[in-house]
Structure formats: structure tokens, C-alpha cells
Amino acid sequence: MDHTDEYIKEISEKIDSKKEYYVEISNKIWEFAEPRFQEYRSSELLQHVLKQAGFSIKADLAGEKTAFIAEYGSGKPVIAFLGEFDALPGLSQKADVAERIPVHTDSCGHGCGHQLIGTGTLASAIALKDFMKEHNLQGTIRYYGCPAEENAGGKAFLVRDGYFNDCDLALCWHPEQGRRACYGSTKANFRVFFTFHGTSAHASMCPELGRSALDAVELMDVGVNYMREHMIDEARIHYAIT
Structure with missing residues (x-):
């Protein structure tokens, strides 16, 4: 018997039950608005939340002070959730308004929802961890704290140093105007x-x-x-x- 819908409903309920908690985390990262490789408070907050949820933490990875991996479980499959949390220069913006209102003219801001990406994958990793624990499932969940997504490609340094070598699957998401699942490839980026x-x-x-x-x-x-x-x-x- 296929229990997929039942499982999805159970995991969704786990996330919804902590909705306000995750909104608070997202709002804090929005307010921090830290640029690439300087996301110290954002990284520290996400690590703290994951540690409280029962994940072990490895930080300061691949020469990136704000990169980290939070892990739960053991064995295969190894499922990675990719969290981002960097802001962009010049995009300071007052929250909850649709028009352009900078808080500080030359400050950073979250232009395409990295405060949401970091928090959304966090919620997914914790919900899946709780689901696995309750159903006595084997496997490893990893949350990858990925700094400098914009303009520096922080994930590339983690790949370079082998932190993804044993992953079976890596999942991420991005705010969109609709709901869809994507699988494909993109252009490689080499900056010199x-x-x-x-x-x-x-x-x-x-x-x-x-x-x-x-x-x-x-x-x-x-x-x-x-x-x-x-x-x-x-x-x-x-x-x-x-």
C-alpha cells in the first residue's frame, strides 16, 4: 500500500505546528542582512536551532568561516538540504511593504529570499529528522549551511573539499510565483x-x-x-x- 500522501501530510503538519517559530527565525535573518562570507549571526542562529533539534554540528568548513554542516542519523541514504542566508549589497529594504523603501541606503538586504531559503530547508530537515525518529528509519540527514550563494558560489568550496562526496541527494528550493519541482542542470560559474x-x-x-x-x-x-x-x-x- 502506498502511504506517500499520508507521510507528506504528517511531515507538513510537523512544519505547520512550528510555523511561528520558523517565521521568527526567518525574520531575524532578514534583519541581520549580512553579505557574503560575513553571515556570522545568521550562521550562528541556524547552527543553534539545529543543535537544539538534535543535530551534530561541524563548522568553519572549506575556508569559509560561516559554512557548516548539521547532521542527524547514520547510514544510507545521505540526504542533503541546502540552506542559504547571505544578503546582497544595496538592497536594504523595509519589511512587509511592496514598494522600495530602504532602511539604510547603502546597506545589504535580502533580494531573492535567502532568509526564506535558509529557514525553509531548516524546517524540512528538522521535520524529516522527527519523522525518521518516530518511524525508526535509517539514513542520514544533513543541513548544509551555504554562505555566499550570490557573487561567490560558497557551495563550490564545499564541493571542492569533498563535503558532498557521499551524498545521495541534495535538495534546495527558491521562492517562486507557483509550486513546481525541478530537475535539471545549470551553467557552471567560474569567476576570475x-x-x-x-x-x-x-x-x-x-x-x-x-x-x-x-x-x-x-x-x-x-x-x-x-x-x-x-x-x-x-x-x-x-x-x-x-
């Missing part, structure tokens, strides 16, 4: 910084002794743009001169 150093020389007396860093930047920019003709359609190149 180039710094050019020039050599000063008198522009009138001995310009031949100088080396222009600006010329190097412009030549590289033009050269990379010429490469676009010879790249696969799926590839993208974006750049900024900072």
Missing part, C-alpha cells in the same frame, strides 16, 4: 580576477620606458570579445573593470 601592474615613465621625455596597465586591460577586453565568435552558444562571458 585579473590585476594589471604598469611601469611609470615620463610621458614626454621617455614614454618608451613605461608600461601601461590600462592598455593591457583594454587589449584583454577586446581580445576576449573577439573570442565570442568562436565559443559554443551556451557559454557566457561577463566582465567588469573595477
Whole structure:
């Protein structure tokens, strides 16, 4: 007999019974509004909640101070829940209003709901843990605290250092205007910084002794743009001169 609907109902009720608790956590992360790799209070709050729920914690991972893994259970399958909690520069916003009202003009804010993503996956991990415990099910649940989702790809460092090697499944979610489950692939992201150093020389007396860093930047920019003709359609190149 298929008990799927029954199980979904039971897990959903576990989450709904703590609705106000999770809303409070989400609101706190919204107020913290910490940028990439500086999500200290957000990370600490999520770790505290998971520890209270019976998870063991490993923190400060892959060179990321705010990265952590909370784990419950043992054996297979190993199910990962991906939590995000970083905010973005310049997106400070007053809560509960639909118009643009910054709290502080140059401060960070949660532009696409990372306070919800971090809290929603937290609620899922805890509900599944309680369900497994009550039904005496074997398996491992992990909540991955993933910093710097925007503009730095914090998960990539966790992958690089092998923290996902034994996972059977990794789940995440994102606020949308409708409900749907997705399975697919996305473009890989590789971010590189180039710094050019020039050599000063008198522009009138001995310009031949100088080396222009600006010329190097412009030549590289033009050269990379010429490469676009010879790249696969799926590839993208974006750049900024900072």
C-alpha cells in the first residue's frame, strides 16, 4: 500500500505546528542582512536551532568561516538540504511593504529570499529528522549551511573539499510565483580576477620606458570579445573593470 500522501501530510503538519517559530527565525535573518562570507549571526542562529533539534554540528568548513554542516542519523541514504542566508549589497529594504523603501541606503538586504531559503530547508530537515525518529528509519540527514550563494558560489568550496562526496541527494528550493519541482542542470560559474601592474615613465621625455596597465586591460577586453565568435552558444562571458 502506498502511504506517500499520508507521510507528506504528517511531515507538513510537523512544519505547520512550528510555523511561528520558523517565521521568527526567518525574520531575524532578514534583519541581520549580512553579505557574503560575513553571515556570522545568521550562521550562528541556524547552527543553534539545529543543535537544539538534535543535530551534530561541524563548522568553519572549506575556508569559509560561516559554512557548516548539521547532521542527524547514520547510514544510507545521505540526504542533503541546502540552506542559504547571505544578503546582497544595496538592497536594504523595509519589511512587509511592496514598494522600495530602504532602511539604510547603502546597506545589504535580502533580494531573492535567502532568509526564506535558509529557514525553509531548516524546517524540512528538522521535520524529516522527527519523522525518521518516530518511524525508526535509517539514513542520514544533513543541513548544509551555504554562505555566499550570490557573487561567490560558497557551495563550490564545499564541493571542492569533498563535503558532498557521499551524498545521495541534495535538495534546495527558491521562492517562486507557483509550486513546481525541478530537475535539471545549470551553467557552471567560474569567476576570475585579473590585476594589471604598469611601469611609470615620463610621458614626454621617455614614454618608451613605461608600461601601461590600462592598455593591457583594454587589449584583454577586446581580445576576449573577439573570442565570442568562436565559443559554443551556451557559454557566457561577463566582465567588469573595477
